[in-house]
Amino acid sequence: MMLLDGKKLAQEIKAELKAEVAQIRQNGGKIPHLAAVLIGEDPASEVYVRNKVQSCEEIGFHSTLIRKTADISEAELLETVQALNENTDIDGFIVQLPLPKHIHEDRITLAIDPRKDVDGFHPVNFGRMAQGLPAYLPATPFGILEMLRRYDIPTSGKEVVVVGRSNIVGTPMSVLLSRKAYPGDATVTICHSRTQNMAAHTRRADILIVAIGQAEFITADMVKEGAVVIDVGMNRVADANAPKGARLCGDVHYAGVAPKASYITPVPGGVGRMTVVSLLVNTLKASRNEVF
Helix, strand or coil: CEECCHHHHHHHHHHHHHHHHHHHHHCCCCCCEEEEEEECCCHHHHHHHHHHHHHHHHHCCEEEEEEECCCCCHHHHHHHHHHHHHCCCCCEEEECCCCCCCCCHHHHHHHCCHHHECCCCCHHHHHHHHCCCCCCCCHHHHHHHHHHHHCCCCCCCCEEEEECCCCCCHHHHHHHHHCCCCCCCCEEEEECCCCCCHHHHHCCCCEEEECCCCCCCECHHHCCCCCEEEECCCEEEECCCCCCCEEEECCECHHHHHHHCCEECCCCCCHHHHHHHHHHHHHHHHHCCCCC
16 A cells, blocks of 8 residues: 655645746746635634645745635625736635635635636636636646646546545546546546445445545445545544544545555545645646636
């Protein structure tokens, strides 16, 4: 079993980005600028946005954090989005999800200028991705592709099973791995909450990607020997033996599955680290107008 070390890869990519920023600065060019809008005080969102801001500082990007209270109106948030769309100094921005229940996520996503949509959630970017055109790829699938590429994991002709069908991970992942490219050219199956006899599908997978949001859902009996297992989940579960009475785990039962896998991602230290650096890569592309 070999570990797909997202922490190590993320550091390598940050070093590459830092060198690119240094070259931009030396040439008198525009330093990439990423903005994030954070609504309320969701602990997971706080951590994720803080990691983004710190990563920008590490590599020399400019970053702006815009905080809004949880009672912000949808109209006010749309005004904030429009102001960011019109701010020529900001190359890309994200509105951190989840949003308060009184705000429609789709309306906010549609309001973001696709040219600044470095999260890759806008339908314009999704459509371009589906057709194999230049696009800002959703950060988590983008990070998984880069992980497969840098570990030289073959995908052509492989059976890929994606567990989860969200627009953020599962659905775009299935599109990307079925495209005529590397990583890609795979035969992809999507499983979800209505899938019958899910284990029959997952046991066929040469590459199993799990993003279902249920702690340790995938167990050893659901994975074939030698499979590549990529765990996108991040769950906090009670554990009396843990220092704070809880521990983080993925959607895969790591202890049981790891001995059967040829490659596996840890949680934490796997896909999450790649998600952040993928956002930075998209921002660099936006600053160079490489997509649109």
